[in-house]
Amino acid sequence: MLKLNSISCFYGKVQAIRDVSIEVPQGSLVSIIGSNGAGKSTILKTISGLLHPRSGTIHFREKEITLTKPEEIVRLGIIHVPEGRLVFPELTVRENLRMGAYCRSDKNEVRRDEERMLETFPILNQREKQVAATLSGGEQQMLAIARGLMASPAILLLDEPSLGLAPVITERVYSFLAELKNRGTTILLVEQNAMMALELSDYAYVLETGSVSIKGTGSELLSNDDVRNLYLGIKVDVTSVNDTIERDYLGGQKDATSK
Amino acid sequence: MFVELFIDGLSVGSIYALVSVGLVLVFQSTRALNFSHGDFMMISTFVAYALVVQFGVPFLFAIPVVLGFSALLGVVVERFVIRRLMSGSMPAIIMATLGIGYMLQGTASTIWTDDIFAFPRLFPGRFVNIAGVRVTPQSIGVVVTTILVMATLHLFLTRTKLGTGFRALTQNRTAAALMGVPITRMYALAWAIGGVLAAIAGVLLAPTLFLSTGMSEITFTAIMCAIIGGFGKIYGAIIGGYLVGIFSSILPLYIPSDLQAIIPFVLLMVVLFIRPTGILGVKTIKKV
Amino acid sequence: MDMQPTVPALQLSGVAISFGGIKALDGISLDVNPKEIYAIIGPNGAGKTTAFNIIGGVYQAKAGRIFFNGADITRLQPHAIARLGMGRTFQNLELFSRMTVKENLMAAKHIHTRTRFWSEIVGTRGVRSEEEQAAEDVQNIMSFLDIEKYADASVEDLGFPVQKRIELGRALALRPSLILLDEPAAGLNFVETRDLSETIMAIRNDLGLTVLLIEHDMSMVMSISDRITVLDHGEVIACGAPEEVQANPKVIEAYLGKRRSYAET
């Protein structure tokens, strides 16, 4: 459904992502994992039109959207729930939800969806009239996801939904993602919290300094030692490293330690 | 005397409020402090003068034309000057808006000279006596019109989708873009509304102050009102406007009238001394 | 040799701060020994940069004390802390963008020069010789970091990896005893990261500085750090040598998350 074809992207002179190709089939949950600064969020920003890639193409349902404006991409049903939640702090919970449906014109349906969201998230229901700034981090994350869903997305791009959340809350967020997935929502998930994301993913990409280093199904990557190493920097016997990945940083590690 | 001056203050404060709310709307959306805002007001009022006095168009027809003119002026300035500079530095934007101010001033003095003109009252009539207090229909009219305008603006911002979208934009541009809010059209809208508010203020102010190119000096007072209220807050700008209006009308009872001109500034310094962010302002922390 | 028990180069005890009611740091304590390479790691949003900002005086701690070479710096302003010999780099480059590379480094020499405003206006011989001394030191640092060839270029025109080295150079130009590096490897490729590791080792071994760094590149952190503190949700969840930290289940969980199946929920 969504297809990125060797995208490269720069912030000024800094290359953020390099030749990234990603595919998200209809109805699946695909995740991009990797450490901070690897360029995960940049990929999502490129899809939602906040950034334009310097090279490569993006197709959504066979239509090229590489240089389309954000507001038009939203109209196509690509909904990006940004990192750090970015709820509107001075709008009430309900107004935030309503903003999610900004591009929809079916008023009655929007009303119904609003009620449905408040039902799904009882915490939000209790605070319906409060401004979003007064919500806790977890509540804001719920609100951000709910706001994204209000657009009745064809595909949901989620950026680090567990960022800064206590483990219990993270679990709650993920339970909801599992539920969404079961309902058939197409999701592209960006996470640092690899285990949880991989558990849930049909397919996943590991991003390292701007390019895809490993890819595979969620369960494949879960059992892949390199993924663990990437996160914790545990030294592994070089011979055991999966051939599919050029892990030149291991050599570098030796250099640095040999000092 | 006190009550009469107070009502006078309300009427002056209404004008300040209108002008500073326009400034704040423009600032919230495009992060540009428009130093030509008073010139928008001045030139729109001159257009109104030309229509009503020079060409004899009835007020009722002239006003929509003037508001349209002012809105269009805002859109043009936003589109051709501000948008190119928005990513630039603060001094650049300040100087560009100062430049626009100069241009509007120059245009007005070319067409109408720098003389002072009498402007017809929208609300004619002599003093009325209400419970022993003498007030003019003009000042009542000004206050009532302002309240109506503010109420409309409030309803627009809180009850309509466009207005909610605007508020969302001012709180977080990225998130608003991700909701599908057309950002650039919102900028134009903000400048258009700013222009309309300035034009309304001008038409209300001109009958008492007289019309001249010097009218545009109101910009600085209006900015002070906005800062007093807590810069970037619409309701703050209203509070600031009325505070300055009332104080500048009443205080001359107690101090030499020569010093009246610095009342807004003294008020500003007092407020900033007590609350560095203004009355409704909140502190922001710069991240590194 | 000094036989006294060594004073920690940097000591945090029970440091806490909150923003808008949300606790960013909740009573963290750590000791950095002189000439140690010490890393603070933790997932995004754990409060690492906030810790740096408190140490450097940009934010004021709500509770707790901070000692730098034994002196209490909890309430000092950033410039006063810098004068005591603490240099730092920033997560998102904070170079003086409209100045040349050399000027950026010279700006850090501000605290080493003492000329008066009046003599600067006149441009006395004293001012000139002091300038030259400072310029010489800056020259040394530029050659240490191999950025001499960019000396007169405007920093805006240089690539990101070079800018990162310039920022490091600016911090070194303070001639600090402790240097704080906020994600020095972020945005660098493998080769550049390897060079950086070597540079950091050299800063400690050859220049004799204490290094405190925040980093996400785990292979680098694990290979160069003497000790590591792991932060999560504003609290210290582990502290120790790299191997200990790597093996700590709490750390693994903080980074990788808990394994749990959601199919049933």
Add this chain to the structure above:
Amino acid sequence: MYRERERRVWTGKLWWLAGVAVAFVFPLILSQYYLFVLANIIIMAIVAQGLNTMIGWGAVFSFGQPGFMAFGAYFGAILARELPFLPFPIVIILTAIASALLGLLIGYPCLRLRGFFLAMATFGFSSSIFVLINFLRSLTGGNEGMYAPPPAIGGISFANTTNIFFIVFLIGLLIQFGVSNINRSRTGRAWRAIRDGEIPAASMGINIAKEKIKLFILGSVLAGVGGVLYSYLIGYLQSDFFSIMGLSFFLILVSGGIGTVWGPIIGSFIFMMIPQVFGGMFSQSMNLVYGVILIGFVSLAPGGVYQILGKLQSVVRRGV
């Protein structure tokens, strides 16, 4: 190496001496009118230089220059009127000191303010000065204005344009010399560092508050000195002369090249030449011309003429 350096220092000094020599040539070739205009250009450049250090180097946006300038003009004139035996260099120095104190007084409360807040506070102080000038009628003549004594030493007056031109030119040259020295020194660097980022500047050990106060003081001293010189040139003072100048300094900075040592001088020249060039055609609408020029520079050539000249120079060099 050492010799090379000494040589450069000496050639630098020779250039300044050459500048002094030029001062003696102008009166020979220029009419009184153009000497007057030239003196006026230098005065405007001095005041603009003060603003330049504040905005262009220190990112301290100030609307205060006209007020500071008026303060200097009135202070100097009143001092010379009340104490006629004071030689004029002393008057200028005392005015500079008074302006420095005023800068300190106003700079201090402004330290907490930034950006627009700071700009408005300086504007407010500036307009308060005008209000006070009109209010203290017995001292300043109020709205009617006051007569400003010409520069004099012990009863010998230098009241003609040529003499005043010399004074203005020499002081202008001294100021330019001092400012370009500061620009190259530690303090100038600290100011530019603050402009580019306050937090990193503080992290380099630069005391932001202290440096900003210095900026305020320098800005107001230059405005004050410019004010005294202006009073000599015009011979008569009215607060309106100054209050209408407000925006001129921005035009000077933007057209000349903000943040460069020579920008204010180039800009001042451009600013004073505009009426000479367009005066005939657009006398009614000079503001329109100023506005177009200001916007033109801000959006098309933000580095001003100084930058354009620099680019031309490099193009010519490459060509040769």
